Amino acid sequence: MLGIWALFHPQENPVTQRREFLRTAAGAAAAAPNFSVARLLTEKEKLARIASNTWPVRSLFKSRSTGRGANPATAAMKKKYGEITMLDFPQFTRDVFPGVCHMDLWSSLFGDVADDSMFARGATTLGQSTRTFYEFDPSTAAGKKWLDRLAAKIASTGVRCHHVSNNAPRDICDLDPEKRKAGIAVAKGWLDGSAQLGAKTMRVNTGGPRIAPNATATQDYPKNDEIVKYLNHAIESFKEMADYGGKVGVKVTIENHWGLSANPMNVRIILDEVNHPFCEASPDFCNWEHEYLLYHGLEALAPYTHTTVHAKYWNRWKEVDVQRCVRIMTSAKFQGIFALEYEDGPWDGVEGARYLLKEVMAAL
Numbered sequence: 001m002l003g004i005w006a007l008f009h010p011q012e013n014p015v016t017q018r019r020e021f022l023r024t025a026a027g028a029a030a031a032a033p034n035f036s037v038a039r040l041l042t043e044k045e046k047l048a049r050i051a052s053n054t055w056p057v058r059s060l061f062k063s064r065s066t067g068r069g070a071n072p073a074t075a076a077m078k079k080k081y082g083e084i085t086m087l088d089f090p091q092f093t094r095d096v097f098p099g100v101c102h103m104d105l106w107s108s109l110f111g112d113v114a115d116d117s118m119f120a121r122g123a124t125t126l127g128q129s130t131r132t133f134y135e136f137d138p139s140t141a142a143g144k145k146w147l148d149r150l151a152a153k154i155a156s157t158g159v160r161c162h163h164v165s166n167n168a169p170r171d172i173c174d175l176d177p178e179k180r181k182a183g184i185a186v187a188k189g190w191l192d193g194s195a196q197l198g199a200k201t202m203r204v205n206t207g208g209p210r211i212a213p214n215a216t217a218t219q220d221y222p223k224n225d226e227i228v229k230y231l232n233h234a235i236e237s238f239k240e241m242a243d244y245g246g247k248v249g250v251k252v253t254i255e256n257h258w259g260l261s262a263n264p265m266n267v268r269i270i271l272d273e274v275n276h277p278f279c280e281a282s283p284d285f286c287n288w289e290h291e292y293l294l295y296h297g298l299e300a301l302a303p304y305t306h307t308t309v310h311a312k313y314w315n316r317w318k319e320v321d322v323q324r325c326v327r328i329m330t331s332a333k334f335q336g337i338f339a340l341e342y343e344d345g346p347w348d349g350v351e352g353a354r355y356l357l358k359e360v361m362a363a364l
Helices: 002-008 014-031 043-047 055-060 072-081 086-096 141-157 177-197 225-248 264-274 293-304 322-331 349-363
Strands: 050-053 102-106 119-126 129-136 160-165 201-203 216-218 221-223 251-254 279-281 308-311 337-340
Touching: 043 349, 050 055, 050 086, 050 160, 050 349, 055 072, 055 102, 055 349, 072 349, 086 102, 086 141, 086 349, 102 337, 141 160, 141 177, 160 177, 160 308, 160 337, 177 201, 177 225, 225 251, 225 264, 225 279, 251 264, 264 279, 264 293, 279 293, 293 322, 308 322, 308 349, 322 349, 337 349
Parallel strands: 050 102, 050 337, 102 160, 160 201, 201 251, 251 279, 308 337
Antiparallel strands: 119 129, 216 221
């Protein structure tokens, strides 16, 4: 290598020149600010990137079935931590997760279970059985008053509603236009309610079949015309919801939940086609179809994620490297919030969320 260098610099000593170059470069590097090394976050700054989550502690919440054959695990949780409602959760966050000031709230825990006027009655069919359920309706007069009470509790405790994990809007990509229309209407009502609480984002499930249609063979090559129908409807629906979200200031997000969204490529297709600043991904560390997606799926959605992610541990998988998942997000320049969504494993909901808190803090 030096011989080639000398060929083009016959009057100079290559060894001396190289030493001089290295000395000069080292001096310049020492004098210049180093922008490539990120500043370490303080503990307070790390805590500001984390949200408590109602899902891991859902069994603590007062429900219509309270006292009617409650399962032993639920009874044990309530005995250990007490029974709460959503109005108690802001202070619960302060007490159980000191320093955490953001919350991720699950839609099914909203409302006063003793007041039917703020709930809509619905029915769902699973297999051969149909079940009646009651779902909070943020558009009712009673619902709006209850949301005002929750907003006041949030303000008085100094925490913030960051994200609403919403299961209420349904049929967003359904082939029946009337079902899609109804689902979008529910989503808009919830976007209003989420704005009332100051939430930045709200999840909406893509809907459709829980197991997305598979490709079929056409001349020995796969083709999936069926899934395209659902994707078309999802794109149209999320465009409409994103436009509405832009008006009220709440982003609509897609989580890798089930149906279309179980495949990260489908999520990317929808988001790319919608192409709206108020529609983005909110991936979950564990809601995947197979173990290779634990990290590769997250990497695929990380560039589409700007506000909310669910940091989850779930013993559905043999191993979940929570810290690796956090680093995938930070490497993609994610500056948003990690919500502590413990699913199932060796701990109860509070202990599991605290484990996740420790892991996320360690990786930030």
